Amino acid sequence: MNERIMPYDYKSISRLVLASSSPRRKELVATLDLSLPVSVFSLDTDETIQTDWSPSDTVEQLSLAKATAVRQAILAGEAAEYSFDENSLILAADTIVLLDNDILGKPSSIEDAVTTLMRLQGREHQVLTGVTLLHTGTGETLVQHRVTHVKMRPLAEETIRSYVATGESSDKAGSYGIQGKGSILVDSITGCYFNVVGLPVSLVAEMLLHFDVLVLQ
Template sequence: MSIILASQSPRRRELLAQMGVPQFEVVPALGEEIASPGLSSAQLVEVLSRQKAEEVAVQAGPDDVVIAADTVVAVDGAVLGKPRDPADAARMLSLLSGRAHTVYTGVTVRRGTFSRTAHEATQVRFRPLTQSEISAYIATGEPMDKAGAYGIQGRGCVLVEGIDGNYHNVVGLPTCLLAGMLRQVGIDVLTGGQEGRP
């Protein structure tokens, strides 16, 4: 049995290792993400994480475990993914300035014919930001590969007044939720134990 992370995100790799997941390999899902219009943010991240897991599962063995995730930021009914360019990052950060938003991460775990998908939601509050602060933060390059154009685990931490919910979910992987899902496929990250297929 191999454990496969269907993501190229370095944050997700770090969190999976931090959880104590036994040796895993990274096989990023490269296909185009397709979602039906009208989905809620929670439904969207679940659909996208499921698509990623299904894409990579085709390359996996029948006993391999595939883990996939997708994260978005939602505010005023708008979904913020990764910014297209610095101007888009500035738009997102201006929208988030001085208010609360919700970070959603969908997670899918597959092993053979077993598949489970769930999501986590975390409320995040930004302090008011000046345009010069937004420009300075964008100049670091950090916002460009992150949903909502900020990284709470990096310099973006100085933008956040507080959170309500799971911190690691904001980074991109809800570790407590994932640990429970892995137990369902026979992997206990606390004991390092592995059981048979579900």
């Protein structure tokens, strides 16, 4: 956590900017029931993973990169069509699936999704989500992450192929969506369910308090 360089009245925050086009993250932010208006402004960023990054470094650095890109666009006036200002608070997140210390991203093809799920079946893996809050005006940044352990059911290849054929796995890290049909693939989880969906809302609520933003308001 960065120290505040000077006192700042964070109660003047005018808007929360979600730096993600994910409908799942938008729905989860809505559950916070903030008094602030919430807008979505997402930009493509470099998601290259450095070889010396740990899995937790990876999700934190990638979420920070997303938030930083949005802040730079706002300050440069590149988001003029939106009602953003220097009192906006940017929220960004990045999620990975980890198995045997290998990061499993979104599948590149149907066969890639099948291969990934064949590796996951019958085993436990970890889901990590990094969360960044970045104040547009001051540049103050708070970055944290959460880990959830997920155990998959033993699955036949036929079952996996039937699931992949639904199309649900195509844009999901780890090739499954726990909030959808992918729920039938999961035996159990230890930790935050919403972290697996893509945004650990309890962690976000805690982080928002640092900026004097209350949930359920």
